[in-house]
Amino acid sequence: MARITAGIASSHVPLLGVAADTGKDRDAYFDPIFAGYDWTREWIAKPENKPDVVILVYNDHASAFDMKIIPTFAIGCGERYKPADEGWGPRQVPDVEGHPDLAWHIAQSLVLDEFDMTIINEMDVDHGLTVPLTMMYGAPEAWPAKVIPLAVNVVTYPPPSGNRCWALGEAIARAVQSYGEDLKVHVWGTGGMSHQLQGQRAGLINAEWDNMFLDGMVGDTQALRFIPHIEYLRETGSEGIEMVMWLIMRGALGRETKALHRHYHVPCSNTAIGHIVLEPVDGTVPPSPTLEGNNGAAQAAI
Amino acid sequence: MARITAGIASSHVPLLGVAADTGKDRDAYFDPIFAGYDWTREWIAKPENKPDVVILVYNDHASAFDMKIIPTFAIGCGERYKPADEGWGPRQVPDVEGHPDLAWHIAQSLVLDEFDMTIINEMDVDHGLTVPLTMMYGAPEAWPAKVIPLAVNVVTYPPPSGNRCWALGEAIARAVQSYGEDLKVHVWGTGGMSHQLQGQRAGLINAEWDNMFLDGMVGDTQALRFIPHIEYLRETGSEGIEMVMWLIMRGALGRETKALHRHYHVPCSNTAIGHIVLEPVDGTVPPSPTLEGNNGAAQAAI
Amino acid sequence: MTGPKDIHEYLGAFDDIPGTRVYTAARARQGYHLNQFAMSLMKAENRARWLADERAYLDEWPMSQEQKDAVLARDYNRLLDLGGNIYFLSKVFSTDGLSFVQAVSTMTGMNVDEYKAMMDAGGRSPKGVRSIKESY
Amino acid sequence: MTGPKDIHEYLGAFDDIPGTRVYTAARARQGYHLNQFAMSLMKAENRARWLADERAYLDEWPMSQEQKDAVLARDYNRLLDLGGNIYFLSKVFSTDGLSFVQAVSTMTGMNVDEYKAMMDAGGRSPKGVRSIKESY
Ligand SMILES: [Fe+3]
Numbered sequence: 061m062a063r064i065t066a067g068i069a070s071s072h073v074p075l076l077g078v079a080a081d082t083g084k085d086r087d088a089y090f091d092p093i094f095a096g097y098d099w100t101r102e103w104i105a106k107p108e109n110k111p112d113v114v115i116l117v118y119n120d121h122a123s124a125f126d127m128k129i130i131p132t133f134a135i136g137c138g139e140r141y142k143p144a145d146e147g148w149g150p151r152q153v154p155d156v157e158g159h160p161d162l163a164w165h166i167a168q169s170l171v172l173d174e175f176d177m178t179i180i181n182e183m184d185v186d187h188g189l190t191v192p193l194t195m196m197y198g199a200p201e202a203w204p205a206k207v208i209p210l211a212v213n214v215v216t217y218p219p220p221s222g223n224r225c226w227a228l229g230e231a232i233a234r235a236v237q238s239y240g241e242d243l244k245v246h247v248w249g250t251g252g253m254s255h256q257l258q259g260q261r262a263g264l265i266n267a268e269w270d271n272m273f274l275d276g277m278v279g280d281t282q283a284l285r286f287i288p289h290i291e292y293l294r295e296t297g298s299e300g301i302e303m304v305m306w307l308i309m310r311g312a313l314g315r316e317t318k319a320l321h322r323h324y325h326v327p328c329s330n331t332a333i334g335h336i337v338l339e340p341v342d343g344t345v346p347p348s349p350t351l352e353g354n355n356g357a358a359q360a361a362i
Numbered sequence: 363m364a365r366i367t368a369g370i371a372s373s374h375v376p377l378l379g380v381a382a383d384t385g386k387d388r389d390a391y392f393d394p395i396f397a398g399y400d401w402t403r404e405w406i407a408k409p410e411n412k413p414d415v416v417i418l419v420y421n422d423h424a425s426a427f428d429m430k431i432i433p434t435f436a437i438g439c440g441e442r443y444k445p446a447d448e449g450w451g452p453r454q455v456p457d458v459e460g461h462p463d464l465a466w467h468i469a470q471s472l473v474l475d476e477f478d479m480t481i482i483n484e485m486d487v488d489h490g491l492t493v494p495l496t497m498m499y500g501a502p503e504a505w506p507a508k509v510i511p512l513a514v515n516v517v518t519y520p521p522p523s524g525n526r527c528w529a530l531g532e533a534i535a536r537a538v539q540s541y542g543e544d545l546k547v548h549v550w551g552t553g554g555m556s557h558q559l560q561g562q563r564a565g566l567i568n569a570e571w572d573n574m575f576l577d578g579m580v581g582d583t584q585a586l587r588f589i590p591h592i593e594y595l596r597e598t599g600s601e602g603i604e605m606v607m608w609l610i611m612r613g614a615l616g617r618e619t620k621a622l623h624r625h626y627h628v629p630c631s632n633t634a635i636g637h638i639v640l641e642p643v644d645g646t647v648p649p650s651p652t653l654e655g656n657n658g659a660a661q662a663a664i
Numbered sequence: 665m666t667g668p669k670d671i672h673e674y675l676g677a678f679d680d681i682p683g684t685r686v687y688t689a690a691r692a693r694q695g696y697h698l699n700q701f702a703m704s705l706m707k708a709e710n711r712a713r714w715l716a717d718e719r720a721y722l723d724e725w726p727m728s729q730e731q732k733d734a735v736l737a738r739d740y741n742r743l744l745d746l747g748g749n750i751y752f753l754s755k756v757f758s759t760d761g762l763s764f765v766q767a768v769s770t771m772t773g774m775n776v777d778e779y780k781a782m783m784d785a786g787g788r789s790p791k792g793v794r795s796i797k798e799s800y
Numbered sequence: 801m802t803g804p805k806d807i808h809e810y811l812g813a814f815d816d817i818p819g820t821r822v823y824t825a826a827r828a829r830q831g832y833h834l835n836q837f838a839m840s841l842m843k844a845e846n847r848a849r850w851l852a853d854e855r856a857y858l859d860e861w862p863m864s865q866e867q868k869d870a871v872l873a874r875d876y877n878r879l880l881d882l883g884g885n886i887y888f889l890s891k892v893f894s895t896d897g898l899s900f901v902q903a904v905s906t907m908t909g910m911n912v913d914e915y916k917a918m919m920d921a922g923g924r925s926p927k928g929v930r931s932i933k934e935s936y
């Protein structure tokens with residue numbers, strides 16, 4: 061049986077990719093950022109912690125998807141994905157290898173669970189997905205885990221609500237638990253923390269709110285799932301809304317979590333860097349209220 | 363305030379488009395089919411029944427979407443759509459004019475209501491969308507109503523459950539009701555009825571089941587929303603699953619409906635033709651349980 | 665009677681329907697390039713190239729030899745077994761100038777006139793072909 | 801305090817945030833071709849054509865004159881007002897060889913050194929810029 065063994069959250073600022081790719085990651089500016097990932101790199105390299113598959117929740121930044129098509133939740137079921145050319149040539153990092161079998165299993169399970177998924181078989185992946193891999197793994201010949209990309213629309217309003225994201229995480233947990241092969245699965249939530257990349261208010265950082273959010277990832281509270289979009293916008297800048305993606309990861313970890321490692325640093329480019337490694341203490345998620353045919357009313361009607 | 367004034371269901375067999383486009387629609391084979399739409403053509407031409415906008419629920423048959431991307435629910439927010447070339451050149455029918463303002467209003471409302479919509483701004487539309495327009499309107503210079511395409515995946519399994527489709531209809535009703543302009547809106551559900559286009563069992567028709575389904579569209583019963591996919595497959599052939607799209611229309615009409623017109627004929631090509639015109643008797647739909655921020659728990663957490 | 669608890673139970677039931685292949689993920693994966701090849705025939709310029717040299721056109725696609733042979737033979741039941749989906753495959757028979765009835769009848773063991781006669785008489789009855797196990 | 805009852809209330813609140821344009825449907829529609837133009841610069845061959853003659857490249861897109869002028873002027877605040885989205889617009893400033901910090905700073909009324917100094921000192925405080933009406 062596949063198991064979700066950990067959840068990781070991390071910012072995915074494109075400049076971190078540039079720094080790593082050009083060997084600047086230990087200079088005075090970047091060292092305080094990358095040093096906060098040293099613990100995780102060491103931890104994730106240990107056989108008992110190494111995931112076989114990472115469900116990597118991220119958003120596309122006008123790379124694979126343009127304005128012609130905007131999926132709210134898109135799950136990558138393909139064999140492999142190439143780094144996208146975001147306007148300065150693709151990053152020179154390994155291709156990302158998918159896990160089509162588990163991905164399709166999850167995709168099918170989520171649709172039965174009444175999530176209206178978009179299935180993607182071919183796409184390029186941008187810094188939203190490749191920067192977290194770099195932060196966790198450095199620069200290996202090949203990425204040490206297979207990756208299931210889960211792209212969330214947080215660009216065109218409205219993005220999914222925090223509640224919907226949390227619930228999607230719970231449904232992902234049910235799907236993983238019903239997969240036969242014995243696999244260690246991580247769920248990573250990426251993006252954030254506070255940042256605003258536009259307008260006269262650009263550069264906004266709210267360390268207090270960000271740390272409240274980090275606190276809320278730990279333990280058995282579900283307060284974060286009810287934060288409305290307007291609060292992210294006011295408190296954390298227009299791009300802070302990316303943090304709803306962390307809630308998918310948190311929802312997938314179940315009733316209660318423990319923090320293994322936590323890191324916060326300002327600034328990286330325009331952004332507050334946040335990073336947390338979580339372990340499920342009690343991975344219980346509610347049963348599906350909706351699985352096709354799996355309720356009395358459905359059966360009575362047949 | 364925009365109002366849903368009627369719901370129409372209809373098969374969308376491609377051969378009906380061919381018959382209409384080549385002037386065979388009143389020959390011995392096709393007349394019994396087209397004659398069943400005469401009532402509707404007359405009814406819909408009357409100013410009091412004429413919709414300003416049709417929300418047209420259909421499925422793409424490997425035309426706009428290939429295997430690269432498979433959205434469960436895709437809503438067209440574009441200005442206009444061209445008829446697709448399905449392998450024998452595009453149908454010579456008018457372009458389909460969209461209603462981007464209402465479409466975006468509905469799309470945004472549905473996402474707030476926790477439906478994970480894919481927004482489409484450019485695509486071609488195939489027989490699934492253009493054949494119902496032909497059946498209802500004949501061959502005008504321009505289609506007399508604006509159209510919001512709502513494409514549902516019923517090709518790659520699993521399609522959305524009947525319950526999810528019905529609930530989407532209810533959410534569409536809430537969205538239409540909150541649109542400021544005074545518009546008459548129809549919701550059309552297309553596809554079906556029983557047919558199987560593949561394998562040794564091809565040609566399956568189940569008139570009894572189809573008529574049970576037509577019965578279930580009328581009145582205040584919600585039995586149809588709980589039919590599991592396996593029942594459609596066993597009873598109505600592998601392509602009968604298209605009928606889940608009728609449930610979106612039915613859900614949008616609210617608590618209770620009245621049938622104004624009903625038509626059933628076997629065969630058209632491989633398919634049983636079904637057509638029904640419904641009027642809401644009591645258009646009430648349940649309030650949104652999920653609208654962003656619109657609940658006590660959300661507010662308590664702020 | 666209880667409903668499916670997860671996707672395995674849900675999908676398992678599909679194998680119990682006689683003469684029917686439900687287009688699940690497993691089939692979609694097996695038939696990916698077959699279906700994408702068929703889809704390419706929606707463009708007039710591709711249809712022209714395909715008609716000029718079918719084998720050469722097929723060789724541009726990473727399909728199995730079995731899939732290519734079944735396409736050349738227009739063996740639609742075999743193509744379904746190899747992951748084809750009928751809406752994708754319809755681009756192949758449309759390019760051949762065949763209607764849905766003509767193409768679909770080839771899968772049933774009837775000739776097209778017998779098949780049409782069955783349809784005109786009300787179609788194939790579901791009786792006995794709903795379930796293999798329970799034969800009802 | 802009650803939450804938004806529908807999309808109008810939900811969207812209405814966004815106008816209350818100082819110096820911020822939320823990328824709603826209204827903006828997405830206004831900026832459609834502007835953003836698609838910017839997106840086209842993800843391809844190396846398009847970047848080359850754009851750099852060779854910006855005005856000619858822009859004239860291939862059904863954008864308003866205002867949008868074109870604002871692109872040529874690299875007036876990013878104006879482009880936001882005209883429906884641009886920063887992730888799309890980033891293809892324009894990346895092609896110019898600007899970093900996010902350099903481009904973003906141009907919208908704030910600060911020069912890039914002042915902006916960097918603000919970021920190094922912990923960034924812009926949310927105090928007083930959360931709400932226009934309630935100025936907190
Ligand atoms: Fe991001």
Ligand SMILES: [Fe+3]
Pocket residue numbers: 374421423490553554604
């Ligand atoms: Fe159809």
